[in-house]
Amino acid sequence: MTAMSGQVWVSLISLGGVALGGSLSYLVQHRTQLSAERAEQQRQRTALSEARRGERLALLERFIEVGAEAERFAFSRPSEWADTDDWFLATQDVMNRLWVTERLIRIQFPLPVHDAARAYFLDLNRTVWEGLPDGESVRDYLEDNRLAFLDAARAVMG
Numbered sequence: 001m002t003a004m005s006g007q008v009w010v011s012l013i014s015l016g017g018v019a020l021g022g023s024l025s026y027l028v029q030h031r032t033q034l035s036a037e038r039a040e041q042q043r044q045r046t047a048l049s050e051a052r053r054g055e056r057l058a059l060l061e062r063f064i065e066v067g068a069e070a071e072r073f074a075f076s077r078p079s080e081w082a083d084t085d086d087w088f089l090a091t092q093d094v095m096n097r098l099w100v101t102e103r104l105i106r107i108q109f110p111l112p113v114h115d116a117a118r119a120y121f122l123d124l125n126r127t128v129w130e131g132l133p134d135g136e137s138v139r140d141y142l143e144d145n146r147l148a149f150l151d152a153a154r155a156v157m158g
Contacts, residue, residue: 020132056108057157059101059108060153060157061100066098070091070095072140073094074128077127079131083088095125095128102114102118107152113149115152117152120142123141124142
């Protein structure tokens, strides 16, 4: 019986070692898997952040480009025009694109950036369609809100 109880103890100790080793192995694998999942989530967040930054930069570039085009139309504004004139048709197209781009800025940027873009858009829209009083410079009139927009965008983009 002693030999048998010794074998039982050896078997139980061996079984306990297997159970302990299996438990430790499971815990290590589980922790490794959680760590890998966290690393993958972080990688995905970083990729998404970089993609959004790229979209924002492209949108800023588009707004600035269309704004510059609209400014050129403000500088070349004739004193009189008709709805069928080339200047009016081209200007209307540019101002429509600028309006859409300004709305997209509201979607993708914090409100201070949109507010600055909106102020610049409204000044530019007034300048293009209504003109400025004699002696007032288009560049000087638009400068403050243009710079305020660029500064707000820079602050957000970092």
